[in-house]
Amino acid sequence: MxxxxxxxxxxxxxxxxxxxxKDKLDLALIVADEPAAAAGVFxxxxxxxxxxxxxIETLEVLPRVRAIVANSGQANACTGEEGLVNCRLTLEMxxxxxxxxxxxxxxxxxxxxxxxxxxxxxxxxxxxxxxxLGKAGPIDFAKAIMTTDKxxxxxxxxxxxxxxxxxxxxxxxxxxxxxxxxxxxLGFVLTDAAVDPAWWREILQKAxxxxxxxxxVDGDTSTNDCVLALAGGASGVTVDCECGQEFAAALSDLCQxxxxxxxxxxxxxxKVLRITVVGAADNRQxxxxxxxxxxxxxxxxxxxxxxxxxxxxxxxxxxxxxxxDPDKVSVAIGGVTIFDRGRPVAGDMDAILAPLMxxxxxxxxxxxxxxxxxxxxxxxxxxxxxxxxxxxxxT
Numbered sequence: 001m002x003x004x005x006x007x008x009x010x011x012x013x014x015x016x017x018x019x020x021x022k023d024k025l026d027l028a029l030i031v032a033d034e035p036a037a038a039a040g041v042f043x044x045x046x047x048x049x050x051x052x053x054x055x056i057e058t059l060e061v062l063p064r065v066r067a068i069v070a071n072s073g074q075a076n077a078c079t080g081e082e083g084l085v086n087c088r089l090t091l092e093m094x095x096x097x098x099x100x101x102x103x104x105x106x107x108x109x110x111x112x113x114x115x116x117x118x119x120x121x122x123x124x125x126x127x128x129x130x131x132x133l134g135k136a137g138p139i140d141f142a143k144a145i146m147t148t149d150k151x152x153x154x155x156x157x158x159x160x161x162x163x164x165x166x167x168x169x170x171x172x173x174x175x176x177x178x179x180x181x182x183x184x185x186l187g188f189v190l191t192d193a194a195v196d197p198a199w200w201r202e203i204l205q206k207a208x209x210x211x212x213x214x215x216x217v218d219g220d221t222s223t224n225d226c227v228l229a230l231a232g233g234a235s236g237v238t239v240d241c242e243c244g245q246e247f248a249a250a251l252s253d254l255c256q257x258x259x260x261x262x263x264x265x266x267x268x269x270x271k272v273l274r275i276t277v278v279g280a281a282d283n284r285q286x287x288x289x290x291x292x293x294x295x296x297x298x299x300x301x302x303x304x305x306x307x308x309x310x311x312x313x314x315x316x317x318x319x320x321x322x323x324x325d326p327d328k329v330s331v332a333i334g335g336v337t338i339f340d341r342g343r344p345v346a347g348d349m350d351a352i353l354a355p356l357m358x359x360x361x362x363x364x365x366x367x368x369x370x371x372x373x374x375x376x377x378x379x380x381x382x383x384x385x386x387x388x389x390x391x392x393x394x395t
Contacts, residue, residue: 039228147173191232304383
């Protein structure tokens with residue numbers, strides 16, 4: 001685990017169940033030593049996978065749970081009633097390891113849509129999962145949930161609350177099928193603070209809205225997207241809505257770091273575009289404008305080609321649905337204004353912007369000149385490799 005400050009009161013397990021590949025971690029477990037306050041935010045896709053449906057059902061009745069089990073290689077999505085039954089059978093296997101009830105285990109899955117869980121492989125792998133409990137660490141867990149990801153995604157924060165340390169840690173996976181509205185993304189957050197379950201759910205939703213819901217790789221929202229969070233209380237520090245502003249801010253910051261990693265790791269991606277829209281009539285219209293730009297294949301391919309093509313940007317703004325006066329619109333890339341009040345800026349902008357366009361992180365700022373609305377979105381570029389990956393990867 002190295003220097004990772006793991007929240008107290010949690011243990012990890014990970015094993016290779018060979019759901020898709022041999023000798024690859026693909027089944028993992030987080031166990032809270034004591035029942036932990038649980039929260040979850042889930043995909044808005046109408047085709048919700050069985051584990052998402054199970055989590056929603058559980059969290060409607062249980063404020064606290066004991067564990068999260070996650071697998072890659074099998075999404076268990078669009079599998080009907082049999083998929084739900086199979087999901088619950090896997091939870092019973094894990095609950096048997098922990099001597100708890102099946103409903104005290106939250107499931108998460110990622111992988112190919114439409115395939116049923118391989119229960120024979122689950123039965124064979126669960127004993128090994130139990131043997132690794134307490135021996136594995138968060139990086140093992142993060143590796144086990146990877147699919148097309150190039151690197152495991154993990155982040156942490158420490159806070160001082162009344163002279164005592166509180167820890168937050170998060171893990172995530174995602175590289176393609178990303179445009180969450182809670183993409184294919186999974187996120188897991190742990191803290192050793194003691195928190196009220198209702199408040200925990202409230203601040204998790206806000207953190208997700210400020211992070212994972214502000215990224216896009218390809219505009220696709222998956223069937224399996226979820227962020228699950230456990231607050232175990234092993235630090236002995238209680239954080240609540242009256243004194244928890246700093247804690248909530250740290251949670252949001254943690255999620256933003258993980259969200260950035262997802263875009264950084266976008267399938268075939270070479271750039272992270274930070275699209276900031278200000279001056280919209282309201283925040284919703286600012287979001288519409290930002291997403292039109294961030295999801296535009298023409299804008300994304302121009303960014304891959306290091307071409308500061310303002311024409312593609314303003315065309316995307318014009319069809320976004322946001323209402324504004326075109327003669328008041330300004331666009332800047334890397335802090336350099338290239339389009340001002342409805343007109344291109346004179347000069348050799350390609351030469352000026354060339355060194356900025358070679359960077360991984362590119363800022364794209366838009367002012368609509370219409371009102372107080374604003375929004376920030378992280379987006380990837382679009383490359384040949386993205387097409388190659390998804391032409392062969394059956395989602």
